[in-house]
Amino acid sequence: MTTRLRAIAALLLVGALAGTAVVRARPASSTLVVALKPDKDPERMLGEREALAGFLGETLGREVEVIVPLSAAVILEGLAGGSIDLAYLSATEMLAAREAGSAEILLAGEIAGQPYYMSYWVALEDEPYTSVEDLRGRPVAFASRTSTSGYLIPHADLVRKGLLEPGADPEEFFGEGHVFYGTGYVSAVERVLSGRAEAAAVSYYVLDEGEHLSAAQRQRLKKVAEQGPVPTHVIAVRRTLPAAEKARLKTALEALNDPTRTALRDRVFTSKLVSVDEARHLSSLDESMRLTGKR
Numbered sequence: 192m193t194t195r196l197r198a199i200a201a202l203l204l205v206g207a208l209a210g211t212a213v214v215r216a217r218p219a220s221s222t223l224v225v226a227l228k229p230d231k232d233p234e235r236m237l238g239e240r241e242a243l244a245g246f247l248g249e250t251l252g253r254e255v256e257v258i259v260p261l262s263a264a265v266i267l268e269g270l271a272g273g274s275i276d277l278a279y280l281s282a283t284e285m286l287a288a289r290e291a292g293s294a295e296i297l298l299a300g301e302i303a304g305q306p307y308y309m310s311y312w313v314a315l316e317d318e319p320y321t322s323v324e325d326l327r328g329r330p331v332a333f334a335s336r337t338s339t340s341g342y343l344i345p346h347a348d349l350v351r352k353g354l355l356e357p358g359a360d361p362e363e364f365f366g367e368g369h370v371f372y373g374t375g376y377v378s379a380v381e382r383v384l385s386g387r388a389e390a391a392a393v394s395y396y397v398l399d400e401g402e403h404l405s406a407a408q409r410q411r412l413k414k415v416a417e418q419g420p421v422p423t424h425v426i427a428v429r430r431t432l433p434a435a436e437k438a439r440l441k442t443a444l445e446a447l448n449d450p451t452r453t454a455l456r457d458r459v460f461t462s463k464l465v466s467v468d469e470a471r472h473l474s475s476l477d478e479s480m481r482l483t484g485k486r
Contacts, residue, residue, distance in 0.1 A: 222254045223247065223440075226266045226278040227459070229259050239459050246455060250443040270294045276429050277440060279460060282422035283339045286473050286480070295430050296469045297441050300423035300462040306472060307420035310340040310348075313398050314390040315383060316413045323416040324354065329389040330369040332379035333361075339476070340394040340421045341376060347479035348418035358484025377403055384408060390415055422472050426464065441466075 225243065227236065240257040248255040258275075260266050263284045269275030271293035280288065288294035299306045312331075314320050323345075334341020349355040354364050361370050371388060373379040379391035380403075397403045398412055426444060428437050447456035448463055456464065480486045 222256055223251065224269075224274065224276050225255060225257045226269060226275045227257060227259050228263060228266070228279055228281075229261060242455055243459050246447075246452070247443060250446065251439060267291070267293070270427065270429050273429065273431065276432055278427045279424060280427050281339055281424050282473060282476055283337075283343065285425045285427055286476050288427055289469065289473065293430055294427040296467060296472060297426045297428040297437065298444055298464040299425045299467040299472055300460060301465045302423060302462050305420075306423050306465060306467050307475075308340070308423065309395045309417045309419040310344045310392060310421055311395050311398055311417050312345065312390045312392055312415040313380065313383065313412045314415045316411055318389065318413075320390065320415045323349065323352070323418075326390050326415070327354070327364060328366045328369070330371070330387065331361075331365050332371040332373055332382040332388040332391040334373055334376045334379045334391070334393055336372045338376075338392075340419075341379060341392045342372070343476070343479050343483060343485070344421050345392040345418050347482040350482040357482050380404060380408070380412070384411060394421070420475050422476060423462070424460070425467075425472070426460070 225247065227240065227243075229236070236259055240259065244255045244257040247257075260269065263280065266275060266278050266280065267284065267288055270278060270288055271291055277297070278294070280294075285294070285296060289296075302308045312323055312326070320326060333345070336342060346355075346361055349361065349364055350357050350359070355361065356363075362368070371379070371382055373382065373391075376391075376393045376397045379388070379393060380397060382388040383391045395417070398409060398414060401409070404412075428440060432440075444464055446452060447460070456462075
C-alpha cells in the first residue's frame with residue numbers, strides 16, 4: 192500500500208478494525224451485492240435496504256442483496272476483493288477506492304444543481320466573529336477526525352488562507368488544547384451551544400436544514416465562514432464488473448430520478464443522481480489531502 196493510501200485509510204478508520212465483521216468473498220453468482228454506509232438508524236436502514244433491493248431486483252431481473260457493513264473500511268475491502276459490487280460512499284472513501292484501483296464512480300449526488308456542497312464554520316449568533324481569521328487562539332470543534340466537510344475541507348482552507356503551514360496541526364492556529372474532535376456534526380455543534388467551543392466545523396445542511404438540529408438550536412447559531420467545495424457522496428461500482436453490467440446498473444439507478452421514484456432515491460441517496468467526471472469530482476479532496484499532509 193502506498194503512503195498516500197495509508198494516509199487516506201487512517202483518515203477513514205482512525206483506529207484498527209479488530210473485532211469488526213469482514214465481508215467475505217463470495218463465489219460467482221447472479222446476486223448483485225450493494226453496500227450502504229452504517230450512518231443512520233438501524234430500523235430506518237432496514238426499510239431502505241428492502242426497498243432498494245426490491246427496486247433493483249425488479250428492474251434488473253436478478254437477485255439483489257443490500258447490506259450494511261460495520262464500517263466504510265469493510266466496504267472498501269469488499270470492493271477490492273469482489274464481494275461487493277456497488278456501494279454508496281463519501282467522496283473521501285471514493286478517493287481511497289480509486290487510489291486502490293478497486294472502484295470507479297457510477298453516479299454522484301447533485302445538490303442545488305451542483306455535484307458539491309459547502310462546509311461551514313458556525314458560532315453563536317451573538318458572538319462577534321465574522322471570519323475564520325477571528326477564531327485564532329479560540330477553542331473550536333471539528334465534527335470528527337474522519338469528516339470531509341467537518342474536518343478535512345476546513346483544515347485545508349486554513350492552509351489555503353495562509354493561516355497554517357501545509358501539514359500543520361490545527362492547534363497551531365487555534366491553540367494547544369483548543370481543538371475538539373466530535374463523533375459527528377451534532378456533537379460539535381452541541382459544544383458551541385454549551386459554551387465549550389467558540390465555533391464548529393460542519394456541513395452546510397446542519398445550519399440551513401432541519402434534520403440534525405431543532406429550529407430553536409439553529410436560531411442560536413450563525414455562519415461565520417464557508418469553505419469548499421465538498422464533493423457529494425457517490426455510488427461506486429466495482430471496477431472489475433463487466434462494462435455491460437455497469438451500464439445496466441447506471442440506467443437502473445438513473446431511473447430513480449423519475450418523479451414517481453424520487454421518494455426512494457431521496458431516502459437512500461438523499462439527492463438527484465448524475466454523471467460526473469471522476470477526476471474532477473475528487474480534485475478538491477485530492478488537493479485538500481495534500482495541503483493537510485494526509486498524503
